[in-house]
Amino acid sequence: MGKNDERILMGNEAIARGLVENGCTLFASYPGTPASEILPAVVQFSKETGTPIHTEWSVNEKVAYEVALANSMSGQRSAVAMKQVGLNVASDPLTRSAYLGVVGGFIAVVADDPGPHSSQTEQDSRFFAQFAKIPVFDPSSPREAKEMIGPAYALSEKYEIPVMLRPTTRVCHSRQNIHCADPRVSSGKADFKKNPGRWIATPQFLAELHRLLNEKLEKIAREETLAPRRSPGGSQEKDLCVISSGVAYAHTRELLEDMGALDDVVLYQVIVPHPLNRDFVERVNRAYRKILVIEETYPVIEMQLSNSAVEGRRSGLVPGHGELTPDVIEKVLEKFLERPSREEATAGGKGVRPTLCAGCPHRASFYAIKDTFPKGIFPSDIGCYTLGMNLGAIDTCHVMGACISQGAGFYHAYARDGKDMPTIVVTIGDSTFFHAGIPALINAVFQGAKFILVILDNATTAMTGNQPTPQVGIRADGRKGTPVNITDLVTACGVRFVRSCDPYETEAFSALLKEADEYTRKSDGGMAVIIAKHPCVLDREVVKSQPAYKVHVSEDCTACRHCLENFECPALVYRGDLDRVVVDDILCIGCGVCDAVCPVGAIVVEKGGHR
Amino acid sequence: MKQQIILSGLGGQGVLFITRVLAEAAVLRDLEVLTSETHGMAMRGGTVISHVKVGSFSSPLIRSGKAEIGIFLHPRGLEAHRGYVAGREGIFVNTDKPGDYHGFDATDLAARLGSPVITNLVFLGHVARNAVLFCDERAVREAIEKISPSRQLELNVKGFETGLKGNL
Numbered sequence: 001m002g003k004n005d006e007r008i009l010m011g012n013e014a015i016a017r018g019l020v021e022n023g024c025t026l027f028a029s030y031p032g033t034p035a036s037e038i039l040p041a042v043v044q045f046s047k048e049t050g051t052p053i054h055t056e057w058s059v060n061e062k063v064a065y066e067v068a069l070a071n072s073m074s075g076q077r078s079a080v081a082m083k084q085v086g087l088n089v090a091s092d093p094l095t096r097s098a099y100l101g102v103v104g105g106f107i108a109v110v111a112d113d114p115g116p117h118s119s120q121t122e123q124d125s126r127f128f129a130q131f132a133k134i135p136v137f138d139p140s141s142p143r144e145a146k147e148m149i150g151p152a153y154a155l156s157e158k159y160e161i162p163v164m165l166r167p168t169t170r171v172c173h174s175r176q177n178i179h180c181a182d183p184r185v186s187s188g189k190a191d192f193k194k195n196p197g198r199w200i201a202t203p204q205f206l207a208e209l210h211r212l213l214n215e216k217l218e219k220i221a222r223e224e225t226l227a228p229r230r231s232p233g234g235s236q237e238k239d240l241c242v243i244s245s246g247v248a249y250a251h252t253r254e255l256l257e258d259m260g261a262l263d264d265v266v267l268y269q270v271i272v273p274h275p276l277n278r279d280f281v282e283r284v285n286r287a288y289r290k291i292l293v294i295e296e297t298y299p300v301i302e303m304q305l306s307n308s309a310v311e312g313r314r315s316g317l318v319p320g321h322g323e324l325t326p327d328v329i330e331k332v333l334e335k336f337l338e339r340p341s342r343e344e345a346t347a348g349g350k351g352v353r354p355t356l357c358a359g360c361p362h363r364a365s366f367y368a369i370k371d372t373f374p375k376g377i378f379p380s381d382i383g384c385y386t387l388g389m390n391l392g393a394i395d396t397c398h399v400m401g402a403c404i405s406q407g408a409g410f411y412h413a414y415a416r417d418g419k420d421m422p423t424i425v426v427t428i429g430d431s432t433f434f435h436a437g438i439p440a441l442i443n444a445v446f447q448g449a450k451f452i453l454v455i456l457d458n459a460t461t462a463m464t465g466n467q468p469t470p471q472v473g474i475r476a477d478g479r480k481g482t483p484v485n486i487t488d489l490v491t492a493c494g495v496r497f498v499r500s501c502d503p504y505e506t507e508a509f510s511a512l513l514k515e516a517d518e519y520t521r522k523s524d525g526g527m528a529v530i531i532a533k534h535p536c537v538l539d540r541e542v543v544k545s546q547p548a549y550k551v552h553v554s555e556d557c558t559a560c561r562h563c564l565e566n567f568e569c570p571a572l573v574y575r576g577d578l579d580r581v582v583v584d585d586i587l588c589i590g591c592g593v594c595d596a597v598c599p600v601g602a603i604v605v606e607k608g609g610h611r
Numbered sequence: 612m613k614q615q616i617i618l619s620g621l622g623g624q625g626v627l628f629i630t631r632v633l634a635e636a637a638v639l640r641d642l643e644v645l646t647s648e649t650h651g652m653a654m655r656g657g658t659v660i661s662h663v664k665v666g667s668f669s670s671p672l673i674r675s676g677k678a679e680i681g682i683f684l685h686p687r688g689l690e691a692h693r694g695y696v697a698g699r700e701g702i703f704v705n706t707d708k709p710g711d712y713h714g715f716d717a718t719d720l721a722a723r724l725g726s727p728v729i730t731n732l733v734f735l736g737h738v739a740r741n742a743v744l745f746c747d748e749r750a751v752r753e754a755i756e757k758i759s760p761s762r763q764l765e766l767n768v769k770g771f772e773t774g775l776k777g778n779l
Contacts, residue, residue, distance in 0.1 A: 008634050008644065033651035118651025141645070141669070174671035175631070175646040177638050247671065254670040326674040351658030351691035352621055384655060463652060570656055586727040 009041075009178045011142035011171040015081075015109055016041030018149030021183045024079050025104075026054045026071035028064035030435065031464035032083030033118035034172035035111035039081065040465075043477045051183045055476045057467050060400070060435040061086035065093045065108065069162075072106040073199065074190035077153055081109035084125045085399065089436070094162070095132045099209040100201055101160040103193075105153035112168045114296040115323040120382070120399060122321070124298035129164045130274045133213050135220050136164040138273050138295075140250040142176040148271075151225070159216045168296055170247040221275035228280050231267035238266045239289035240337070243301060245270035248294045251326040255333055264337060270295075276304040292317065292336045296324050311336060356387045358571040359543070359589035361534035362456050364503035366393035367567055367597065369425050369454065372513045376423040379406040381437075383429040384463045385456050390568050394427060401436025403428050408440070408449035423517050424451035430486065431461040431469045438489065445494040445527050450520040452513065453529045457486060458536040466538060490529045497528040504534055506596055537589060548590030549605045553581045556602040567597045612642060613666030614745040615673045619692040620684030622654035625731030628758075629682070630661035632735065635754035637665045640746045647671040658691050665745045680742050683712075684731055703742060705734045713741065715777075721770060723779055729770030736774020748775060 009017060016038050019027060029039045039055060046053040054071075058064035061082040068080040082090060087110045094108065110128070113119040129136035137152050139145035145167050156163040197205050220226065228243065231253060242265050244252045249269045256262045266288070270276065273295065284291060285307050293302040293312035302312040311317045318324070318332050334341050356363045362385045369378065370393040380386065380394035381403040388394040396406055407426035414421050428437050433455050441453065461467040468474040473483035490498045497519045503509045509532070516528035535542045553572070557580035563572050564581065571588035572581050581602075595605040616633065620626040630646055637644035642665050649659035662673045673695055681696035683689060683704040689712075696702050702712035707719065717734035721727050732755065739748045752771060759767045773779065 006638065008631070008638055010648075036650075117649070117653070141671070170647055170671055173648045173650050175634050175644070175648070176671075177644055251670040251672065254668060255674075326670055326672050330674060349691040349694075352656070352687050354622060354652050354655040354657030357623075357655060384652075386652070387655060463655075586722075 005180055006177050007180055008175050009142055009146075010037060010175050011145055011167055011173060012037035013041040014142040014146040014176070014178050015149065015165065015167065017045055017178070017180055018146035019079050019107070020045040020049060020051055020053065021181055022149050022153050023077045023184045024053060025076040026068055026078045027081070028056045028058045028068045029081040030058055030061045030064055030086055031461050031467045032086050033464055034113055034169040035081050035083045035086070035109065036464040036467070037172070038109060039476055049183045051185070057476045059470060061090040062093060065090040069093060069097055069102070069106065072102040072104040074104065074192045075188060076104040076190060078104055079107040079109060081111070083119060084110055084112045084123050085120055086110070087125055087128055089400065091128070094128070097162050098132045098134045099206060099213055100198055102156060102162055103160065105156040106162045107149065107152050107156065107165055108162055109165045109167070111172050112166060112297065114168055117169055122297050124296065124300060125164065125166050126273045126300045127298050129166070130300060133217055134162050134164055135272055136166050136274050137271060138166050138245040139171055140245070140247050140269065142171060142174055143178050145171055146178060155220065155226070159220060161213075161216055166246070168247055217275050221278045223277075226272040227277040228268040228270045231269060233262045233265075233267060238264065240265040241268065241284055241288035241291045242266070242294065242336070243268045243270060243284065243291065244294040245273050245301060246296055248296050248324045248329065251324065251329050252294050252333070255326060255330055259333065259337070259339065261333070261337055270301055273300050274304070276301055281305055290336070292332070294318060294324060294329060294332065353390070354387060355390055355568055355570055356384065357537060358569050358587045359537045359591040360384070361458055361503050361532065361537070362388065363391070363567065363569060364506060364534070364591075364593045365427070365454060365456055365509070365532045366391045367593070368503065368506060368510045368513060369393055369427070370566070372510050373423040373425060373517070376425050377410050378425050378427065379403040379410065380427045381429065381432045383432055383461070385427055385429055388427065391566060400432055401428070401440050404437050404440035404444055404453060407451045407453065408444040408447060411449040411451050421521070425513070426451060426453045427456055428453070430455060430457040430459065430471065431467075433486070434470050438493065441490070441493045441495070441527070450526055452516045452520060453527060455486060455490075455529065455531045457531050457533045460536045460539070462536045462538060466536060486531055490531070495527045495529045497526070498531070500531040500533050502534050503532045504591060504593055506593060543589050546591070549592040549607055551583050551588055551590060551592065551594065551603065551605050553583055554602045554604055555580070556600050557581050557598070558600055558602070560599065562599055563594065563597050563603065567594060569594060612745050613668070614680070615678045616663040616680045616682065617673055617678045617692055617695045618661040618663065618682045618684070619688030620659055621687065622656045622659050624684045625728070626659050626661055626684060629731050629735045630663060631758055632751060632754045633663050635757055636746045636750040639750050639753055639757075642745065643667055645671045658688055660688070660692050680738070680744070682734070682738050684734060701742065703734075703738050705730065717774060720773060720778070724770065724773055726766055726770065729766055732767050732770035733774035736771040737777060739771075740775045740777070
């Protein structure tokens with residue numbers, strides 16, 4: 001395919017293409033839905049166009065932000081990408097970088113997830129931009145997301161300020177035909193100019209930096225090119241105004257068109273929701289009798305309008321939570337325009353819940369943990385293994401890395417009573433452990449907590465698309481990196497009980513859990529860490545390289561549902577016509593872990609023979 | 612030409628791949644296209660949905676009752692996603708059970724071909740033959756050829772052709 005062509009790009013790929021075309025020289029990210037596909041696309045376009053870019057899956061978003069920031073301080077265009085809750089982690093460098101500013105254009109791509117579809121909150125990162133006092137672009141489509149990269153870099157460089165690009169799930173995970181062009185070649189070499197008053201910025205400098213930041217924002221709010229755009233429609237003056245941004249604008253525009261109402265209102269698309277253009281605010285508040293704001297997810301534009309008569313989230317016309325799907329916005333517009341409601345069957349029942357894959361090593365770990373400690377407390381974390389909740393093998397899931405601190409907190413809560421200490425088994429994935437688990441583990445050891453930590457090491461970040469983790473030694477662009485060994489890390493955190501075991505070895509794994517429990521209960525015991533090591537079976541090579549046993553369910557099956565409810569392997573299926581469980585040979589990878597699960601021994605695993 | 616299609620299934624069935632096939636087919640016929648997909652946790656066997664909008668649209672999502680065609684790779688998607696499709700005429704379900712829809716057992720046909728993994732393409736072939744799609748079968752085949760990885764190409768085309776024929 002040529003360099004100047006029309007391609008179908010996913011929103012995340014479009015953002016990546018925009019970054020490569022606009023001279024980004026360093027891109028750092030941590031995987032998280034809906035932002036995970038940006039980095040692989042940067043790698044691909046960088047290779048394809050012969051544009052050298054340093055790319056990295058950093059260990060977390062804070063680190064990614066800081067690495068990219070230094071590249072900008074060296075005068076080069078930089079970008080960082082994360083999901084919305086990743087910005088919570090990176091909020092420390094974000095807020096200070098607004099004060100100190102940047103040199104080379106700096107874009108923080110922060111993907112929000114209204115709904116949420118795959119996140120622990122549906123927070124609005126535009127609010128974060130407002131809090132940090134930086135400008136934010138709000139694209140309504142993949143094409144627009146790509147087109148905003150150039151102006152975002154230009155704005156960042158003109159005012160020496162970090163700029164946020166805030167796509168939402170529906171932009172990130174939409175595909176659209178998009179024009180691709182040659183990359184603009186990045187100019188100049190890294191050239192960091194020392195400036196202690198700025199880059200060290202002790203408190204004595206900060207009030208002045210804050211004043212400068214306010215001045216920048218005031219000027220950006222007067223930039224005409226960034227002002228909301230009036231959507232093409234009828235020419236006569238109206239007294240109804242609809243203001244929208246992001247993908248909610250795309251829905252609203254299409255709905256108004258479908259309803260034949262484009263000529264009844266004046267529709268504005270807000271390109272930069274913060275800072276909202278000052279002249280626009282004055283003009284719309286003066287010109288229209290009724291104003292409706294439709295935006296995701298919090299009332300960022302609405303609050304900057306400072307007009308209590310505005311209809312929107314605060315007036316209750318727009319729901320205060322949840323995704324603004326076209327079905328939701330349709331109802332809002334019908335009320336605002338005083339039109340009769342369209343009666344339609346609503347789509348969106350509950351559907352089928354996700355589950356761990358057939359042969360997933362996490363299932364083996366969870367089953368053993370639950371089986372060994374039926375009354376245990378099980379803090380867990382974020383990743384595929386959150387699905388352990390289906391097996392009753394996790395009790396909490398909070399934020400990245402929290403499970404270890406929660407384990408410590410539960411320990412201290414029960415230890416104060418001095419009796420009946422429940423077994424606490426914390427589960428965390430390898431990627432999450434690197435992300436935020438290490439400080440928590442050091443703290444747990446130092447503060448005298450005693451519990452079992454199982455690191456579910458499948459050597460990948462599985463949930464988000466199998467990005468490599470640091471112990472694997474493969475970097476984002478496929479080059480070799482220096483592997484960082486988990487056992488060494490755990491030992492260095494001060495843990496004296498560190499063992500590895502393949503959870504497929506069900507008996508050995510259960511025995512190890514018991515040994516770890518005894519260790520935590522000894523007077524001179526402490527934290528016990530078990531590294532449950534088995535690679536993710538989404539990797540076909542992994543499945544090919546491990547034994548595949550023939551598994552079947554005999555007629556002894558009493559349809560008691562124990563395996564279905566406590567093991568939940570998708571390859572074990574209840575057949576109503578036979579009134580028993582059968583093995584789905586297409587899904588079964590022959591791991592043989594289910595061998596010991598059936599109370600009457602009806603699951604038969606023929607060890608020793610391949611399928 | 613304007614057309615709205617939803618594709619429903621369970622994570623792992625290949626809904627994303629046939630979404631991409633339809634999007635490429637639109638571009639091959641010089642049509643504008645917008646799609647929306649499910650990523651993240653639901654991909655682990657949960658219910659997933661893609662929206663495909665061919666022609667001049669601005670929103671990537673389809674409203675209730677506005678899709679002309681619904682392609683259901685699994686009957687369990689009906690409960691959640693049937694409401695997107697207007698009427699029963701456009702509803703195609705991969706199933707051996709009769710119901711208020713066009714049923715066709717692509718899972719069985721793909722298994723008889725020896726490749727359960729191409730159930731999605733077998734079913735797409737069936738839909739391409741029996742639904743009024745925005746493009747002809749050739750455009751769909753070209754799109755499959757364009758986006759299939761080389762090691763998978765022959766099998767994918769075979770699956771699609773078998774679905775078109777409706778039998779082995």
